[in-house]
Amino acid sequence: MTTLYDTIQQLRAELTSFHLTRRERAAIKAELAAAIARQAERDRAADEEAPA
Secondary structure: OOOHHHHHHHHHHHOOOOOOOHHHHHHHHHHHHHHHHHHHHHHHHHHHHOOO
């Protein structure tokens, strides 16, 4: 099972490819932005649950 962190790393690695079309690059960037937003949401939820 791939974790969200692993997915983000894979998407970042894909963006380094020189053989992407503009459409592919845009799709990967959008997917990466969504994954980063999900990770930030999870981080905020974890911070709220953590004892002070």
